[in-house]
Amino acid sequence: MRWTVLDSPIGEFSVATDGHHVCRAQFGRAGGAVEEPGDEVARRAVAELRAYFAGELTDFTVPLAAPGGSDFERGVWREMTGVPYGETLTYGEVARRLGDRGAARAVGVACNRNPVPVLVPCHRIVGAGGKLVGFGGGLDRKVTLLELEAGVALRRAWS
Structure with a gap:
């Protein structure tokens, strides 16, 4: 997984991708997170999150793969x-x-x-x-x- 961080109205917000999906997100800066997205999914996720925080996007379309959970x-x-x-x-x-x-x-x-x-x-x-x-x-x-x-x-x- 590779982490990307962006600034938002709720502070720094990090997303992790596996190259195909967003598989994690967290409030704050994740360890090793970079500002420049490393793959297309990360670029889409950052663009969608920025649009969401700007009030321009109401539904995310970036592919998700939430790991774990019962x-x-x-x-x-x-x-x-x-x-x-x-x-x-x-x-x-x-x-x-x-x-x-x-x-x-x-x-x-x-x-x-x-x-x-x-x-x-x-x-x-x-x-x-x-x-x-x-x-x-x-x-x-x-x-x-x-x-x-x-x-x-x-x-x-x-x-």
């Missing part, structure tokens, strides 16, 4: 990709959709283990009643991402 975690990650831009779901609602109403805490753990945050939008999963609880990148980043998406969604709805 069957349950992969199910949570799939559910997260289905949450529309600018909207949220609760941990409990994701658990219900996966057939286990009592698994809200497990959904939170799976969100925290998401290997490609932002690209797989774990920030769109919130606590009961819309409460902002827990986020691997810190609640300040979660708020920034949700505010970005809400603002873009409102501008598009009203234009």
